[in-house]
Structures are given as structure tokens and as C-alpha cells.
Amino acid sequence: MKLSSKIALLAGLSSVLSAGAALFVGRAVLVESLLASHFIAEKDMLNSVADRLSAAAESGRRGARAGAARFAADGKPKRPRQTPSAKKSGGYAELDVLPMWRDVKPHIRGKDIFAVDTDGRLVAHDDEARVAAASDFSGLEAVSEGALRRRRSDEALITLDEKARKSVAVWADGPADIVIFSLTPYEDVMRPLAKMTAKAGAWAALIAAIFAAAGIFFARRITTPLERLRAAAIEVSRGKLDFDGLEIPSADEEVASLAKDFAAMTEALKKLMGLRDDLVHMIVHDLKSPLSAIVSSIEFLNSDAQSAGNDKQLKFLRLARSSSKNLMRLIEDMLDVAKLEHGKLRPVLSDVSVKSLLETSMRDFEAQASAEKKILSLRCPDGLRAICDEALMRRVVSNLLSNAMKHTKTDTGAIEVEAKSDGISWTLTVSDNGMGVPEEYLSKIFDKFVQVEGRRFQIRSGAGLGLTFSKLAAEAHGGEISVASQEGKGSSFSVKLPFSAVQL
Ligand SMILES: Nc1ncnc2c1ncn2[C@@H]1O[C@H](COP(=O)(O)OP(=O)(O)OP(=O)(O)O)[C@@H](O)[C@H]1O
Ligand SMILES: [Mg+2]
Known part of the structure; x- marks a missing residue:
């Protein structure tokens, strides 16, 4: 994988990871704050319902005794309650909860609110038939643990409702030991979270894309000069030292200095090669005159040996002749190539x-x-x-x-x-x-x-x-x-x- 792709991938990945982590932490904080705000709003509403119930109870009839809620012969839940005034006189008030409930109903804003007595039996609810049947709610955690034992009463309780759906329970104390509580489906409480998560996800994706693009930009800024440097190194390794493209600009200091050092190295190499060529040229050139003398001497000896009919000498002279000819050809080729390279051998047209x-x-x-x-x-x-x-x-x-x-x-x-x-x-x-x-x-x-x-x-x-x-x-x-x-x-x-x- 190319370095630029790796850097871009890393930038995108790290931004996705950090966005994911932020989303995870943010989500947890959001859940807490949604529960807290649900608790505050719900508690507020339940308290006002409780207050209204208390007010209705105060205006109720005085009786002689206080005690638990009971269901009267007419099947309606009644609540013998010792009101503060009745307490003074040692009397009690028997409260008929349903009419009181009807009083407060307009204030409960369509919420599913239950009122239970100390046994966990329903004493007030929108569904009066259920109240008449004195439905037993003591099996619900919201009632047994939360409402009746008053545990964790300073925060909402995540629990199951009658249909075993995840719900959020909040309760408040009503008059005469009545406990009022609401159960709201968990997903209703968390609805804003889904919207926020979708939005945050979209933002995270956008941010990741921006980071990846920035990663690509910076990676290219580094790798483009590096790729040019690599191309230049290939040229140099092929022995080509004279080419455009040794000036490799880069906005990054390290890469720019690497490119500069590479150009300096190539320049030094070029000088060295020039020196080598000059030296070889000089040696080759100086070899030519003595070699010419050797060749003519061999020719002279050859004709001598021929006239003397000395076969042995002729054999060695033939070898010397062909070797010195090869050497002469090599010297001439080297000199001609050098001349052509330096433009000193011009075609005669x-x-x-x-x-x-x-x-x-x-x-x-x-x-x-x-x-x-x-x-x-x-x-x-x-x-x-x-x-x-x-x-x-x-x-x-x-x-x-x-x-x-x-x-x-x-x-x-x-x-x-x-x-x-x-x-x-x-x-x-x-x-x-x-x-x-x-x-x-x-x-x-x-x-x-x-x-x-x-x-x-x-x-x-x-x-x-x-x-x-x-x-x-x-x-x-x-x-x-x-x-x-x-x-x-x-x-x-x-x-x-x-x-x-x-x-x-
Ligand atoms: N026709 C060809 N078929 C196969 N290989 C070739 C052919 N022509 C050139 N080459 C390869 O290219 C190389 C370079 O050729 P070049 O003519 O420059 O050098 P040379 O023939 O080895 O020596 P010189 O030409 O200096 O006597 C050769 O050594 C050979 O390997
Ligand atoms: Mg050849």
C-alpha cells in the first residue's frame, strides 16, 4: 500500500475512532441527562398531582379514625385518612379517591399515572374499571421497590412495566400514604437520543471525511516529492546524471532537505564521473601513440619473418597483430565515443x-x-x-x-x-x-x-x-x-x- 494511502487511511480511521469514542461517551452522558430531565419533569408533574390530591383531601369530610385504604361496600376505594385538623381532634377523614382523581385528571397531561395504596393496590387511574377491580400492582418493581420502599426516590428507576417492556418509573407521595407513580416506555424517554445519534453520526462521518481528505492532502504533500525523488534515484542508478527534475520543491523541511542533499550527492557524483572519464580519456589517448608504434613494428617484423619463412615467429606475430588490432579498435572506439559525447566529433555531411x-x-x-x-x-x-x-x-x-x-x-x-x-x-x-x-x-x-x-x-x-x-x-x-x-x-x-x- 502506498504511503499516501496509508496516511490518509490512518487520518480517516483515527478521526472515525475519536468520533466513535466521543459518540460513545456523549451517548452515555446523554442517556443520563435524558433520564435526569425526565425525572425532574415527571416528578414535578407528579408532585403537583399529589398537591392537588392533598388539597382535595383537606377539604374532605372529617371522620373518627385513621387507617389503611379500604374499599367500601359500593366497591369504590375509600381512604380513611387522618388529616392534620382531624389529628388534632383525634378524628379521621374517609376519602373517596376517585372523585379526587377526576379533579386532578386535567393536570396529568395524558400521562399513564397510577395511584396505589400501601398494599400496592390501585386506588386511582384513568381506567376506573381497573380501580374497581382493585388491581394488585405490588408485583411491579416500580411499586414494590421504588414506590413502597422508597428506594432511589431521588432518581428515575429503569424497570419493566405490566407488559414487561423496559420503562422508566418516577413516583411521588400523595396524601394519606397514597403513592402516585408514572411508567413511561424507555424508548419514549430516549427518543431525542435516537435523533441526536443520527445527527452526531452524520457529523462524525463528515468530520471523518474531512480528516481523510486532509490526510490525503498532507500525505500527497509529503509523498509527491518523495516519488519524484525516487524517480530521480532510479535515473541516477541507471547512470543518468544529467536530467531535469533534480530540483524537488517541498513545503516540508525534512523532505526539502533530503531533496537538496540528493541533488548535491548527484552533483558530486557527476563531477566524479567527469573526472573518471577525463582520466580514462587521457590514459586511452596516451596509449594510442605507443600502440601505433607496436603495430607498425609488428608489421615490420611480420614481413621479415615472412621472407625468412619462420613459421613459429609468424604464428606469434599473427597473435600479437590481432591482439594489438583489437586493442587499437577499443582505444579508437573509446576516444570516438568520448568525442561524440563532448560534441567534438561532428558529422561531415x-x-x-x-x-x-x-x-x-x-x-x-x-x-x-x-x-x-x-x-x-x-x-x-x-x-x-x-x-x-x-x-x-x-x-x-x-x-x-x-x-x-x-x-x-x-x-x-x-x-x-x-x-x-x-x-x-x-x-x-x-x-x-x-x-x-x-x-x-x-x-x-x-x-x-x-x-x-x-x-x-x-x-x-x-x-x-x-x-x-x-x-x-x-x-x-x-x-x-x-x-x-x-x-x-x-x-x-x-x-x-x-x-x-x-x-x-
Ligand atoms: N542483435 C543483438 N542480439 C542480441 N543482443 C544484442 C544484439 N545487439 C546488441 N546486443 C546486446 O547489447 C550489448 C551491447 O552491444 P554493443 O554493440 O554496445 O557491445 P558489444 O557488441 O558487446 O561490444 P562492441 O560493440 O563494443 O564490440 C551486447 O553486449 C549484447 O548483449
Ligand atoms: Mg557491438
Whole structure:
């Protein structure tokens, strides 16, 4: 996974997690506060109901005795109650709860409120039939624990209602030991929470998206220069030190300083390579004169040995001659490549018949081709002419042909040289059915000293300069060289040149 995606994912994830945690904590706080506010509102309402009941009771009839609620012969709940005034006189009031209830009903705002006596029996409710049946509520936790034992009376009780639904119970003390309580479905109390959770969820998602987007933004800010730095490092690792793109701006100090250090390192490497090239060039150049003397001495000794008929000497001289020739070729190639690189070898242009240029170059390989039973063919329009440096182009064709010969098999090798034009430029192609170039080498073989021969050392020869020379020569003409190759099937090298090469 890319670094930028990782950072964006992390930013999104951490914001989702923190939003989730906030939501979790917020939810718990909200539940508490909803219960508390339900308790306050409900308690308020129940207290006012209780007050009204007390007032109604005060205005009730005086009796002689106080005691528990009882149901009179008419089935209506009556409440013998010792009112403060009755207490003084030792009397009691028998209260008829239902009419009192009807008095307070308009104030209970459609709530399901119950009034129970000390046994937990219903003494007042909207449903008068249930009251008449003296329904027993003592089994409800809200009544047994909450209302009658008065536990946790300073907060709402989460419990089950008659139908075993989760509910919230709140109670208040009425007159004459009557307890009034309400049971509200839990989900009704929590209704605002669902809405708030949905809203908070939407906000959390929005915030997570914003954080993820910010994460992507900052991650890109870091990784874009890093990716450019990586691309630059790849170029440098391929030995390409002269390219645009070493200036990598970054708003982040660390990345900017890394890019700066990388540019400085590349610059130092470039200087070092320059020094190396200069040194090699100097050595190679200085080798040329003594080597020329050696070559002419060998030629002299050779003719001497020939006239003396000394076969042994002739054998060693032949070896010395071919080795010094190879060395001379290497030195010349190195010097020419250096000259082309520094623009010191400029094409000497003339109007050339492409066909005769190709035929002359091919002639040098005919003997070898027939000895190795390889087919060498040419396809070129007779009248094709171009302005180019004939000697340089001949060396390019020779390089391509020598490579093709080297990498095709005896007996089955087939090499075709073709030239054609599209009116603006002409292209010369040397194709073969040889072993081809492995894909990973395709972009490297034009670099100096690069050879695939590590793998094919049975044919190791040359210095790996032929294609470099050919590339530089094509470029000196304002053209380019390219390769198409498939390992095991063959290669095709094309040099595309403008018709009239400009003197660069
Ligand atoms: N026609 C081809 N088929 C297969 N591989 C090739 C072909 N032409 C070039 N190559 C690969 O490209 C490498 C570079 O070629 P180049 O001509 O630069 O060097 P060389 O032939 O090894 O040495 P030099 O040309 O200096 O004598 C070769 O070593 C070879 O591995
Ligand atoms: Mg070569």
C-alpha cells in the first residue's frame, strides 16, 4: 500500500475512532441527562398531582379514625385518612379517591399515572374499571421497590412495566400514604437520543471525511516529492546524471532537505564521473601513440619473418597483430565515443546513396556470413538518397551487423538490412532471428560498456561500446536509435534519421 494511502487511511480511521469514542461517551452522558430531565419533569408533574390530591383531601369530610385504604361496600376505594385538623381532634377523614382523581385528571397531561395504596393496590387511574377491580400492582418493581420502599426516590428507576417492556418509573407521595407513580416506555424517554445519534453520526462521518481528505492532502504533500525523488534515484542508478527534475520543491523541511542533499550527492557524483572519464580519456589517448608504434613494428617484423619463412615467429606475430588490432579498435572506439559525447566529433555531411552505403557496409560481413551459413539480405529502394556522414553511418551499420552476426546461430541465422523513407525521415533497420535481448536490458544496452554477455559468456567479445557509439552517431545527425527485441526470437535495431541531417 502506498504511503499516501496509508496516511490518509490512518487520518480517516483515527478521526472515525475519536468520533466513535466521543459518540460513545456523549451517548452515555446523554442517556443520563435524558433520564435526569425526565425525572425532574415527571416528578414535578407528579408532585403537583399529589398537591392537588392533598388539597382535595383537606377539604374532605372529617371522620373518627385513621387507617389503611379500604374499599367500601359500593366497591369504590375509600381512604380513611387522618388529616392534620382531624389529628388534632383525634378524628379521621374517609376519602373517596376517585372523585379526587377526576379533579386532578386535567393536570396529568395524558400521562399513564397510577395511584396505589400501601398494599400496592390501585386506588386511582384513568381506567376506573381497573380501580374497581382493585388491581394488585405490588408485583411491579416500580411499586414494590421504588414506590413502597422508597428506594432511589431521588432518581428515575429503569424497570419493566405490566407488559414487561423496559420503562422508566418516577413516583411521588400523595396524601394519606397514597403513592402516585408514572411508567413511561424507555424508548419514549430516549427518543431525542435516537435523533441526536443520527445527527452526531452524520457529523462524525463528515468530520471523518474531512480528516481523510486532509490526510490525503498532507500525505500527497509529503509523498509527491518523495516519488519524484525516487524517480530521480532510479535515473541516477541507471547512470543518468544529467536530467531535469533534480530540483524537488517541498513545503516540508525534512523532505526539502533530503531533496537538496540528493541533488548535491548527484552533483558530486557527476563531477566524479567527469573526472573518471577525463582520466580514462587521457590514459586511452596516451596509449594510442605507443600502440601505433607496436603495430607498425609488428608489421615490420611480420614481413621479415615472412621472407625468412619462420613459421613459429609468424604464428606469434599473427597473435600479437590481432591482439594489438583489437586493442587499437577499443582505444579508437573509446576516444570516438568520448568525442561524440563532448560534441567534438561532428558529422561531415554529404549527399549519399543509401543503398551503396549499405552494400559497402555489408560487404565486410559477406565472407563471415557464408562461412557461418547465415543469410544476409538487403531491402532498399535504388534511388534513396540522404544527407549524412557516410563514414559515421557505415560504422553504425557495421556495429549493428557485427552484433547481429554475434547473436545469431550458425546455419540458421538470418539477418536483414532494410532502409525506407516516409518522406520526412529515413529509417535503417537491422533485424535478426538471434537470441534477442532480455527485457530488463532493453533500456540499458545503449549505455557505455553494458553487455548482456554475463549470461552468454561463450560469445563474450567487444567492449560494449558499439551501440553507445551508434546512438551518439544517430543523435549527432539529429536522429535516434531504438530496439525491439524478444528473447529467443530475435532483435530489430532501427536508426531513424532526418533526410537532411542538420549540422548540430
Ligand atoms: N542483435 C543483438 N542480439 C542480441 N543482443 C544484442 C544484439 N545487439 C546488441 N546486443 C546486446 O547489447 C550489448 C551491447 O552491444 P554493443 O554493440 O554496445 O557491445 P558489444 O557488441 O558487446 O561490444 P562492441 O560493440 O563494443 O564490440 C551486447 O553486449 C549484447 O548483449
Ligand atoms: Mg557491438
